Amino acid sequence: MNAPTPNLPEVGLSQLCNDPRIVEAQRLIRETINEYSGRITDIRTPEPELAAPYEKLLSEMGDLRGGGLYYPYLGSGIGNGALVELADGSIKYDMISGIGVHICGHSHEGLIESLVEAALSDTVMQGNLQQNLDSYHLCKDLLTLATNTGANLDHCFLSTSGAMANENALKMLFQKKSPADRMLTFENSFSGRTMALAQLTDRPGNRDGLPQTISVDYVPFFDQNDPEESTKRSVDALQKLLNRYPDRHAGMCLELIQGEGGYYSAPREYFVALFECLQQHQIPIFIDEIQTFGRTSRMFAFQHLGLDEYVDLVTIGKMSQVCATLFSDDMKPRPGLISQTFTGATSSIHAARFILKQFQNGGFLGENGRTHEIHNRFTAHFEKMHTATPDRITGPYGVGGMVAFTVFDGSPKRTKEFLNALFEAGVIAFPAGANPTRVRMLPPLLAIQNEDIDNVCEVIQSVLNQIAEPPQSAFDGLA
Numbered sequence: 001m002n003a004p005t006p007n008l009p010e011v012g013l014s015q016l017c018n019d020p021r022i023v024e025a026q027r028l029i030r031e032t033i034n035e036y037s038g039r040i041t042d043i044r045t046p047e048p049e050l051a052a053p054y055e056k057l058l059s060e061m062g063d064l065r066g067g068g069l070y071y072p073y074l075g076s077g078i079g080n081g082a083l084v085e086l087a088d089g090s091i092k093y094d095m096i097s098g099i100g101v102h103i104c105g106h107s108h109e110g111l112i113e114s115l116v117e118a119a120l121s122d123t124v125m126q127g128n129l130q131q132n133l134d135s136y137h138l139c140k141d142l143l144t145l146a147t148n149t150g151a152n153l154d155h156c157f158l159s160t161s162g163a164m165a166n167e168n169a170l171k172m173l174f175q176k177k178s179p180a181d182r183m184l185t186f187e188n189s190f191s192g193r194t195m196a197l198a199q200l201t202d203r204p205g206n207r208d209g210l211p212q213t214i215s216v217d218y219v220p221f222f223d224q225n226d227p228e229e230s231t232k233r234s235v236d237a238l239q240k241l242l243n244r245y246p247d248r249h250a251g252m253c254l255e256l257i258q259g260e261g262g263y264y265s266a267p268r269e270y271f272v273a274l275f276e277c278l279q280q281h282q283i284p285i286f287i288d289e290i291q292t293f294g295r296t297s298r299m300f301a302f303q304h305l306g307l308d309e310y311v312d313l314v315t316i317g318k319m320s321q322v323c324a325t326l327f328s329d330d331m332k333p334r335p336g337l338i339s340q341t342f343t344g345a346t347s348s349i350h351a352a353r354f355i356l357k358q359f360q361n362g363g364f365l366g367e368n369g370r371t372h373e374i375h376n377r378f379t380a381h382f383e384k385m386h387t388a389t390p391d392r393i394t395g396p397y398g399v400g401g402m403v404a405f406t407v408f409d410g411s412p413k414r415t416k417e418f419l420n421a422l423f424e425a426g427v428i429a430f431p432a433g434a435n436p437t438r439v440r441m442l443p444p445l446l447a448i449q450n451e452d453i454d455n456v457c458e459v460i461q462s463v464l465n466q467i468a469e470p471p472q473s474a475f476d477g478l479a
């Protein structure tokens with residue numbers, strides 16, 4: 001299905017970008033950015049005189065958006081790799097990257113060059129009636145990557161958010177399996193925040209006050225402390241649901257590494273046991289890779305786990321800047337079901353192509369690739385801290401570029417206290433999961449250096465020491 005790319009002579013934007021005047025302008029931009037960005041070299045505390053106006057900005061921002069920010073974070077618009085400058089003059093290590101979006105870190109010269117190229121394009125957005133060559137190339141690149149170890153994926157529909165990519169996948173499933181009216185997913189899953197996805201997400205708070213749109217059945221996830229028994233428990237639960245609602249499930253939507261659920265995964269055999277059961281009942285398998293895309297030893301986590309033969313639909317997002325639904329011919333929607341005014345900004349589509357090239361050419365993938373190296377460097381530090389003070393930090397430590405740990409008892413209060421103190425000390429991370437609540441990091445894989453990892457872990461260690469025995473009053477203020 002993924003036919004060879006037809007040859008076109010260099011036309012339009014690519015011709016424009018190679019004009020010597022643009023090449024020179026790009027050189028000047030690069031030189032200027034490097035000069036500004038190069039001043040950002042280490043963690044820095046806020047400028048005291050900016051404290052009051054910054055506070056005011058934060059409070060107004062909260063009012064404007066109708067709810068306060070999680071962190072007092074308003075970026076200045078400049079950074080340097082893993083370091084970001086905030087508008088109060090402080091500099092921090094950004095280890096969450098907008099929840100996995102800023103894979104190139106901050107002020108990456110190659111990414112900016114590609115954004116400038118996109119800015120020279122004739123339109124801001126691409127979509128239903130406005131597809132430029134860029135959209136074609138990106139769909140093609142994504143399908144080539146997705147199918148290179150045998151997955152049966154023939155089509156790629158771009159989209160502006162992970163939620164929209166998932167909605168499109170859901171619609172294809174329901175149309176294909178009509179009149180099925182139920183979906184399967186795992187306990188602790190997260191799928192997004194539309195009316196339908198709020199039902200699929202296993203968090204009552206996310207659908208508080210919303211009417212029920214689709215009916216969802218939850219299968220318990222793998223427990224690494226009890227592999228055999230938990231595999232049996234999951235397969236039994238699935239089988240029971242399939243028997244209870246024959247022909248009512250349009251598909252199973254799942255994350256191979258649970259993101260919002262706390263960075264837990266399972267071995268290949270676990271998924272195979274479930275997938276075989278689903279296939280016996282002709283239930284399509286829809287893998288949500290919105291958080292996992294580009295974070296394991298392969299571009300797709302289903303490839304990392306060797307599950308290519310089972311996938312019917314896959315969605316990606318976050319680090320790809322533009323989101324997408326990849327699907328097999330069998331899932332192809334009838335005309336009218338899927339269309340969007342915007343499928344992506346020209347700049348995000350251009351950036352996505354730049355980022356995919358970095359992954360392909362930069363030695364990130366593979367069993368011993370850079371992503372693996374980054375993971376191992378973090379976990380070596382965590383192991384060392386755990387050995388010294390086992391009550392302060394524990395694993396599991398996540399997979400590849402999805403790094404996590406539990407602090408103290410993993411209570412929401414203690415974890416938030418740690419995260420706030422970590423932010424103050426100059427490192428930005430984020431919580432995930434419940435029972436225990438975990439600390440997670442999605443480092444900027446294309447920018448982070450070994451020295452950055454060592455510095456970040458030094459800060460983690462010092463914050464753990466600092467809050468190990470807090471006075472009761474300090475606790476109360478931070479909760």
Ligand SMILES: Cc1ncc(COP(=O)(O)O)c(C=O)c1O
Binds near residue numbers: 161193289
């Ligand atoms: C696994 C997963 N699916 C879907 C989404 C929704 O993506 P978006 O926030 O871009 O709509 C997310 C976002 O965190 C996610 O982690």
